[in-house]
Amino acid sequence: MPHSRLNSSRAEVGDSIGMSAIFILRGDQEGHYLYVSDSMADILGWNPAELLGTTCYKVFHPEEIPVLLEVHRRALTFEETACVAYMRVLHKNGNYINCAVSYSTVYDKTVGTITRAENGPLTIKQALTAREVFEIHPTEDGKGTFRTWPRSRPSSSRSPSPSSYQLPPIDLSQPWQKLPDPQPRTAFLIDRFTDTSRVMFVTNDIILHTNRLKDQSFYSIVKPSDRPLVREYIDKAKSWSPVVHDARRSGGHGYAEFHVLRIPDLPPQGEVYPQGTDESERHMPGQGFILVEGIFWAGSDGVICIIERIDKTKQDNRGDYWK
Numbered sequence: 001m002p003h004s005r006l007n008s009s010r011a012e013v014g015d016s017i018g019m020s021a022i023f024i025l026r027g028d029q030e031g032h033y034l035y036v037s038d039s040m041a042d043i044l045g046w047n048p049a050e051l052l053g054t055t056c057y058k059v060f061h062p063e064e065i066p067v068l069l070e071v072h073r074r075a076l077t078f079e080e081t082a083c084v085a086y087m088r089v090l091h092k093n094g095n096y097i098n099c100a101v102s103y104s105t106v107y108d109k110t111v112g113t114i115t116r117a118e119n120g121p122l123t124i125k126q127a128l129t130a131r132e133v134f135e136i137h138p139t140e141d142g143k144g145t146f147r148t149w150p151r152s153r154p155s156s157s158r159s160p161s162p163s164s165y166q167l168p169p170i171d172l173s174q175p176w177q178k179l180p181d182p183q184p185r186t187a188f189l190i191d192r193f194t195d196t197s198r199v200m201f202v203t204n205d206i207i208l209h210t211n212r213l214k215d216q217s218f219y220s221i222v223k224p225s226d227r228p229l230v231r232e233y234i235d236k237a238k239s240w241s242p243v244v245h246d247a248r249r250s251g252g253h254g255y256a257e258f259h260v261l262r263i264p265d266l267p268p269q270g271e272v273y274p275q276g277t278d279e280s281e282r283h284m285p286g287q288g289f290i291l292v293e294g295i296f297w298a299g300s301d302g303v304i305c306i307i308e309r310i311d312k313t314k315q316d317n318r319g320d321y322w323k
Contacts, residue, residue: 020115037301045092061088223259262288
């Protein structure tokens, strides 16, 4: 039985919330593209095939690359998630466009979206659901600066104040020191145009078994009693852009705690939804409920969910909320 399609299209999504493309990079100094979604052609004129296998720095302004390289190194070193950076990106026609890039470090990869930032820096104050926001500024002496806004909490009604940093000259040819061993995280790219939330791409299988998950419902990995919560977050992500696109449109990241199944509850033949219950899953040999934090945000071509196992002894004030 095929997945049911929703009554919307990529073009209609672009009209309503602004086009945003999804990308996945190799998590190293060169940052080669491993995946690029179709909307990159609408935003910047590049067909995905023209970027795959090339370094991400190909499309960024040369004056900003030294700062961008440091932001990228920092993201991989500290395994940052749900960050937004504002920078100039090269359109295929040769012009540079102000864009907002939402990105997260996911084990040995960087997963993100890129959106035109029509109001430039004015949108930064509105991107309050990001855990950190960067604005990159080149300087005449070649050093480069960036401003960063820390993550605000839902209870805060005021925008946090930014901090400014100036970087010393960076030798772009100097290789990075060895990065620390990454924390287990997995990213899922979900088809936003199916009610079943069909899985289109999975980055790894280090938290749960994902080798048979492609083209199956994302809810197959979610504990049955947690599925309504996860559906709520996916549905909200579909109506939000990755960052605030302009003054009339909302945007953001959603954060939720829920349990995933060590062994996916794949739908039986002829069905598109998983059929298990909490009780039936408990009796499955080898099954387990794993508590994770999920980060949800959307591009024009899909919804991204990143999961990370939660250690209750090391919690850092994260909770179940949507801002």
